[in-house]
Amino acid sequence: MGTAFSSSSSASTPESRAMALAKAKEIVASAPVVVFSKSYCPFCVQVKKLLTQLGASFKAVELDTESDGPEIQSALAEWTGQRTVPNVFINGKHIGGCDDTIALNKGGKLVALLTEAGAISGSASEATVTA
Numbered sequence: 142m143g144t145a146f147s148s149s150s151s152a153s154t155p156e157s158r159a160m161a162l163a164k165a166k167e168i169v170a171s172a173p174v175v176v177f178s179k180s181y182c183p184f185c186v187q188v189k190k191l192l193t194q195l196g197a198s199f200k201a202v203e204l205d206t207e208s209d210g211p212e213i214q215s216a217l218a219e220w221t222g223q224r225t226v227p228n229v230f231i232n233g234k235h236i237g238g239c240d241d242t243i244a245l246n247k248g249g250k251l252v253a254l255l256t257e258a259g260a261i262s263g264s265a266s267e268a269t270v271t272a
């Protein structure tokens with residue numbers, strides 16, 4: 142019989158939520174570019190491909206392969222208001238999802254952000270400009 146106080150190993154508690162949020166923030170601070178992703182997500186594949194094509198280094202965290210992936214995803218939703226993946230951060234700043242990242246690139250702003258963050262070396266981005 143369940144009670145109002147029954148617990149299970151997967152129940153989220155204020156403590157486990159705080160830990161997941163702290164971990165998400167630690168990951169975001171650990172690299173110039175972080176993509177919270179799921180390995181099977183086509184939008185994630187697209188964003189990772191774009192960053193790779195721009196010559197940017199990035200850290201991808203595949204939430205579907207991490208044991209605490211669901212907790213991290215919930216923490217990200219609480220923190221950024223975005224529950225979907227990809228969830229992209231540049232220089233610690235929340236950028237958004239695939240659409241947002243592509244829009245920044247189309248608007249000509251993504252490379253500058255990536256360069257400022259140190260994810261692309263200046264010469265590499267300039268090397269794409271041909272005579």
Ligand SMILES: N[C@@H](CCC(=O)N[C@@H](CS)C(=O)NCC(=O)O)C(=O)O
Pocket residue numbers: 179181182183184224225226227237238239240241
């Ligand atoms: N418009 C979003 C689409 C992202 C999206 O729909 N992602 C799916 C995975 S393919 C998602 O996060 N679904 C909810 C979930 O996996 O919990 C974007 O541009 O990033």
